Amino acid sequence: MNHLLPDRNGHFGLYGGKYVPETLMAPLEELENAYKKFLKDSHFKSILKQCMSDYIGRETPLYFAEHLTEALGGARVYLKREDLCHTGAHKINNALSQALLAKMMGKNRLIAETGAGQHGVATATAASYLGLDCEVYMGTEDMRRQSLNVFRMKLLGAKVTAVDNGSKTLKDAINEAIRDWVTNVEETYYVMGTVFGPHPYPVMVRNFQSVIGKEARKQILKKEGRLPDLLIACVGGGSNAMGLFYPFLKDESVKMVGVEAGGEGIGSGRHAARFAGGTVGILQGTKSYLLQDEDGQVLETHSVSAGLDYASVGPEHCYYKDKERIDYTYATNDDALDAFKILGRQEGIIPALESSHALAHAIRVAPDMDKDEIIIVNLSGRGDKDVNHVAHILGVTL
Numbered sequence: 001m002n003h004l005l006p007d008r009n010g011h012f013g014l015y016g017g018k019y020v021p022e023t024l025m026a027p028l029e030e031l032e033n034a035y036k037k038f039l040k041d042s043h044f045k046s047i048l049k050q051c052m053s054d055y056i057g058r059e060t061p062l063y064f065a066e067h068l069t070e071a072l073g074g075a076r077v078y079l080k081r082e083d084l085c086h087t088g089a090h091k092i093n094n095a096l097s098q099a100l101l102a103k104m105m106g107k108n109r110l111i112a113e114t115g116a117g118q119h120g121v122a123t124a125t126a127a128s129y130l131g132l133d134c135e136v137y138m139g140t141e142d143m144r145r146q147s148l149n150v151f152r153m154k155l156l157g158a159k160v161t162a163v164d165n166g167s168k169t170l171k172d173a174i175n176e177a178i179r180d181w182v183t184n185v186e187e188t189y190y191v192m193g194t195v196f197g198p199h200p201y202p203v204m205v206r207n208f209q210s211v212i213g214k215e216a217r218k219q220i221l222k223k224e225g226r227l228p229d230l231l232i233a234c235v236g237g238g239s240n241a242m243g244l245f246y247p248f249l250k251d252e253s254v255k256m257v258g259v260e261a262g263g264e265g266i267g268s269g270r271h272a273a274r275f276a277g278g279t280v281g282i283l284q285g286t287k288s289y290l291l292q293d294e295d296g297q298v299l300e301t302h303s304v305s306a307g308l309d310y311a312s313v314g315p316e317h318c319y320y321k322d323k324e325r326i327d328y329t330y331a332t333n334d335d336a337l338d339a340f341k342i343l344g345r346q347e348g349i350i351p352a353l354e355s356s357h358a359l360a361h362a363i364r365v366a367p368d369m370d371k372d373e374i375i376i377v378n379l380s381g382r383g384d385k386d387v388n389h390v391a392h393i394l395g396v397t398l
């Protein structure tokens with residue numbers, strides 16, 4: 001297994017790469033060169049470090065969920081509290097890092113696409129903080145599910161552009177954002193929200209998010225004097241999972257599970273579980289697992305959680321799946337809704353519906369583990385944004 005991937009062309013084994021129109025080759029190269037340069041730049045590093053602590057609120061706590069652990073009667077469950085980051089999710093780590101890179105590159109306009117709205121809010125926040133213009137593309141179906149985040153972006157001064165094509169979700173928003181980037185590449189920086197897209201985005205976002213795993217590793221060693229047995233994170237594009245997992249990849253005793261959206265069940269066809277129901281293909285600049293039909297047409301996806309509702313997945317995940325280093329499973333909408341309610345009642349924490357998928361898996365496996373085993377669940381975001389949506393599902397009028 002090669003921990004130094006991707007190679008210089010952005011491949012993780014069979015996956016990844018740069019499948020883009022000619023017009024985007026030069027901007028991607030410019031981005032890669034700037035990323036390599038500023039990563040070593042002490043001025044960039046010191047501003048970023050300060051933003052992480054004073055603005056985002058890092059390091060986030062590693063919280064021992066005592067009541068949940070007691071209720072489950074098995075492994076000790078810890079939560080990495082990315083929900084406590086400014087703006088409510090891990091997305092801000094990456095968005096602010098890329099926005100700072102854009103500013104250093106002399107770009108004055110950020111564009112982004114967003115599913116759950118968290119990445120859009122994070123990008124709008126970073127733009128406002130750094131004095132940059134911002135436009136966010138969002139599918140109209142996601143705008144309906146996440147209307148609170150649409151309003152937040154507007155309050156932060158971003159322009160939110162509705163995308164009413166296709167499934168009206170993230171895939172369609174990405175197409176529009178790429179179109180914008182091609183047209184306005186001189187002054188515009190495209191902030192990719194996850195470990196996806198053409199090289200160098202997957203490696204760049206993974207590195208910006210690996211702050212999560214670096215902190216968790218240090219924190220668990222301090223609290224328990226040893227490494228955890230199991231890490232669990234939800235997988236939309238895969239950035240919070242890769243961020244937590246990456247710093248533990250060489251620790252062979254640490255198992256890792258990525259949890260995809262099982263929607264209404266794999267048999268129903270209404271899900272977004274790429275590893276359970278997908279095949280290898282190319283979408284939006286990268287080669288990865290994809291939900292597609294026999295003719296290569298991208299299939300409609302479904303999840304109760306907008307942030308996991310995407311037809312493809314970050315290419316690095318495919319590599320570690322093939323190497324059997326990371327396991328992938330899924331949680332259904334019902335599993336996630338149960339976990340959403342359980343955490344509120346047991347610990348006084350309302351998790352994002354995305355994170356509830358990871359929790360659902362912990363709830364499933366912890367009871368069969370020994371009491372001295374340790375699980376870390378990445379609580380990627382808080383559930384405030386989902387409260388209206390869940391109330392609607394439960395038939396409660398607010």
Ligand SMILES: Cc1ncc(COP(=O)(O)O)c(C=O)c1O
Pocket residue numbers: 089090091115116117118119193194195234235236237238239240241306307308352354355380381382
């Ligand atoms: C709170 C939260 N968790 C997880 C995700 C999924 O993204 P990723 O798989 O890149 O971490 C999202 C996406 O919007 C999110 O808002």
